[in-house]
Amino acid sequence: MQYFVYIGRDSKTIELLSRLSIGVFYAASNCSKAVKVLEKIREKYDAALFFEQVNLSQDIADIQYMRKKYPGLYMILVIDSLSKEEASEYLKAGINNTIKYETSQEALKDLSTFLKRRKDQKIKALQLKTQNINAFRLPLWKRTFDIFFSGMAILCLSPLLIFTALAIRLESKGPIIYKSKRVGSNYQIFDFLKFRSMYTDADKHLKDFNALNQYQQEDEDIWGEEPEAEINEEADEEEILLISDDFVISEEDYINKKSKEKSNAFVKLENDPRITKIGRIIRKYSIDELPQLINILKGDMSIVGNRPLPLYEAELLTSDEHIDRFMGPAGLTGLWQVEKRGEAGKLSAEERKQLDITYAKTFSFWLDIKIILKTVTAFIQKENV
Numbered sequence: 001m002q003y004f005v006y007i008g009r010d011s012k013t014i015e016l017l018s019r020l021s022i023g024v025f026y027a028a029s030n031c032s033k034a035v036k037v038l039e040k041i042r043e044k045y046d047a048a049l050f051f052e053q054v055n056l057s058q059d060i061a062d063i064q065y066m067r068k069k070y071p072g073l074y075m076i077l078v079i080d081s082l083s084k085e086e087a088s089e090y091l092k093a094g095i096n097n098t099i100k101y102e103t104s105q106e107a108l109k110d111l112s113t114f115l116k117r118r119k120d121q122k123i124k125a126l127q128l129k130t131q132n133i134n135a136f137r138l139p140l141w142k143r144t145f146d147i148f149f150s151g152m153a154i155l156c157l158s159p160l161l162i163f164t165a166l167a168i169r170l171e172s173k174g175p176i177i178y179k180s181k182r183v184g185s186n187y188q189i190f191d192f193l194k195f196r197s198m199y200t201d202a203d204k205h206l207k208d209f210n211a212l213n214q215y216q217q218e219d220e221d222i223w224g225e226e227p228e229a230e231i232n233e234e235a236d237e238e239e240i241l242l243i244s245d246d247f248v249i250s251e252e253d254y255i256n257k258k259s260k261e262k263s264n265a266f267v268k269l270e271n272d273p274r275i276t277k278i279g280r281i282i283r284k285y286s287i288d289e290l291p292q293l294i295n296i297l298k299g300d301m302s303i304v305g306n307r308p309l310p311l312y313e314a315e316l317l318t319s320d321e322h323i324d325r326f327m328g329p330a331g332l333t334g335l336w337q338v339e340k341r342g343e344a345g346k347l348s349a350e351e352r353k354q355l356d357i358t359y360a361k362t363f364s365f366w367l368d369i370k371i372i373l374k375t376v377t378a379f380i381q382k383e384n385v
Contacts, residue, residue, distance in 0.1 A: 005025075328359060336355035
C-alpha cells in the first residue's frame with residue numbers, strides 16, 4: 001500500500017490528485033496536520049509528500065521542518081512555474097522532485113513505480129551498510145525455547161490456523177498470508193508474516209470512505225504496531241480534507257456531524273471497507289499475528305525480543321548510539337510493550353529505543369518469562385476493557 005500526502009489548499013489540484021492517485025490520498029492544510037497523518041504510516045518509504053508552492057520563504061521553512069523530521073521521505077513540489085534560483089532554493093531545503101498542478105495519471109503511475117524501486121534500493125543499501133557489523137548470535141537456550149514454544153503453539157493452534165486460512169480464501173481472492181519487509185537482528189531483512197485481513201484490491205473499496213470514516217481515540221497496542229504520534233499540538237482550527245478516490249469531506253463538516261465524538265490526531269476507519277469480514281475478527285483477537293510463529297520457527301525472530309522495524313525506521317537507527325538495539329533478538333513481544341511510564345502509561349520514542357537497547361544487552365531466560373507473563377496479562381486486560 002502506498003500513501004500520498006498533500007500539503008496545500010488548492011481544491012482543483014486536491015480533487016485531481018485524489019482521483020488519479022494509486023493508493024491512499026490525504027490532503028492537509030499545513031505541516032502540523034500532515035505530520036499527524038505521516039506518524040501513522042509505518043513504512044514511510046511507501047509514502048510521498050506533496051508541497052503546494054505558495055510563498056518561497058514560507059515554503060522553504062516548511063520543507064526544511066519536514067525534511068528534518070523525516071530525513072528519508074520523498075518530497076515533491078507542486079508547481080506552476082519555477083525559476084532556476086527558486087529551484088536551487090527548494091532543492092537545498094529538501095525537495096526531491098517537482099510536478100505540475102495539472103499532472104497526469106501516467107506521471108503518478110511513474111511516481112508509484114519509482115517509489116517501489118527506491119524502496120528496493122534502500123533494502124540493498126541497508127544490507128551493504130551493515131554487512132561488516134559483528135553478528136549477534138542467538139543463545140542455544142533461547143533458540144531451543146523458541147523452537148519448542150512456536151512448534152507447540154503451531155501444533156495446538158493448527159485447527160484455528162487451518163480454519164482461518166480457509167475462511168480468508170473463501171471470502172476473497174488473493175494470498176492467505178500478507179508479507180511485509182521488516183528489519184530484525186543484525187539488520188537482517190526478512191518477510192514478516194500476517195494473515196491477510198484486507199481485500200487485495202483494497203483501494204477500490206475506499207469509495208465507501210465517506211459513509212464510514214470515523215474519528216476515535218487511539219487504542220494502546222501491546223504488539224507495538226502503532227507508534228505513538230509525537231507532535232506539538234497546535235491550537236489551530238484550520239481545515240484538513242479527508243480524501244479517497246473521488247470522495248472529499250472537510251474535517252469541519254465531519255465534526256459537525258459527529259459532535260459528540262472526541263476527535264483524534266488521525267483518521268481511523270473503524271468500519272474500513274478495505275478490511276474483510278474475517279479480517280475484522282482476526283484483527284480484533286490478534287489472530288492475524290499468528291503466522292509470526294512461522295517466523296519464529298524459521299529463526300527470523302524470537303518469542304521475546306525487540307520488535308522488528310519497517311525499513312524506514314531501521315535506517316534511521318544505524319548510528320553507533322542505536323546499533324546495540326539490533327544486536328539482540330527480534331521478537332513477537334518485548335520489554336517496552338509491557339512497560340508503563342508517566343500518568344498516561346505511555347512511552348516516548350526515546351524511552352522505547354532505550355528499553356530496546358537495555359533488553360538487547362541484558363536479556364535472560366527469567367526476563368523473557370516475566371515479559372511473556374506481562375504480555376498475556378496486558379492482552380487479557382485489553383480484551384476485558
